[in-house]
Amino acid sequence: MNGRILFGFALAGLIGIAAVLWLATSGLRGSEAVEASAKLTTPTPKAQAAAPRAVPAPAKPPVDQAFVIKRILPIKGAIKYGEWHWDEAGVPAGPIVMTVDLDARVLSIFRGGYEIGAAAVLLGTEDKPTPLGVFPITEKDRSHVSNLYDAPMPYMMRLTNDGITLHGSKVEWGYASHGCVGMPEPFAAKVFAASKIGDRVFITRGKTVGMGDSLVSS
Numbered sequence: 001m002n003g004r005i006l007f008g009f010a011l012a013g014l015i016g017i018a019a020v021l022w023l024a025t026s027g028l029r030g031s032e033a034v035e036a037s038a039k040l041t042t043p044t045p046k047a048q049a050a051a052p053r054a055v056p057a058p059a060k061p062p063v064d065q066a067f068v069i070k071r072i073l074p075i076k077g078a079i080k081y082g083e084w085h086w087d088e089a090g091v092p093a094g095p096i097v098m099t100v101d102l103d104a105r106v107l108s109i110f111r112g113g114y115e116i117g118a119a120a121v122l123l124g125t126e127d128k129p130t131p132l133g134v135f136p137i138t139e140k141d142r143s144h145v146s147n148l149y150d151a152p153m154p155y156m157m158r159l160t161n162d163g164i165t166l167h168g169s170k171v172e173w174g175y176a177s178h179g180c181v182g183m184p185e186p187f188a189a190k191v192f193a194a195s196k197i198g199d200r201v202f203i204t205r206g207k208t209v210g211m212g213d214s215l216v217s218s
Contacts, residue, residue, distance in 0.1 A: 084119030
């Protein structure tokens with residue numbers, strides 16, 4: 001066998017080996033490509049939708065509570081100027097509510113529905129009347145001095161922003177206020193100590209209350 005034939009067999013063998021290697025690597029790359037393609041085309045699971053957040057319903061406005069009168073102080077006859085009464089013996093704790101009757105010129109203070117105090121009071125004039133309505137106490141000042149009249153107003157409890165207050169005063173016949181409710185000073189001290197910011201004062205004209213009657217306290 002000559003050298004050309006041997007060379008031919010050798011070349012053919014190399015070509016065969018190369019073909020086998022090419023097929024093997026091509027197949028591997030093909031499988032890898034298929035696997036990669038599968039990875040790209042396989043849909044990823046969607047994120048689970050978050051459950052909607054529960055939103056609490058808005059709170060309902062508080063229902064007005066009835067202030068029921070459970071006791072009236074046993075006072076005989078009309079209360080005179082400068083006269084006041086106070087008796088809280090045995091009265092349980094409870095919310096404070098005050099009433100002012102412009103016709104009777106009397107302030108009554110109730111705790112938990114029990115009247116614990118009453119006094120004749122000074123009121124405003126026709127030019128500067130004491131207003132009707134329900135007023136919460138918005139400010140308290142033990143030693144207040146009026147900015148408008150430069151006058152002492154001890155035990156001041158403010159009812160309106162334009163200067164209507166409860167306060168200690170000289171309660172005598174012939175005197176009047178500038179719309180405020182003036183109380184005998186010793187009585188005013190007790191009312192001041194018993195009350196707090198937010199307590200309500202009902203100012204009415206000729207409205208009388210008795211046992212079992214009710215007012216709206218909140």
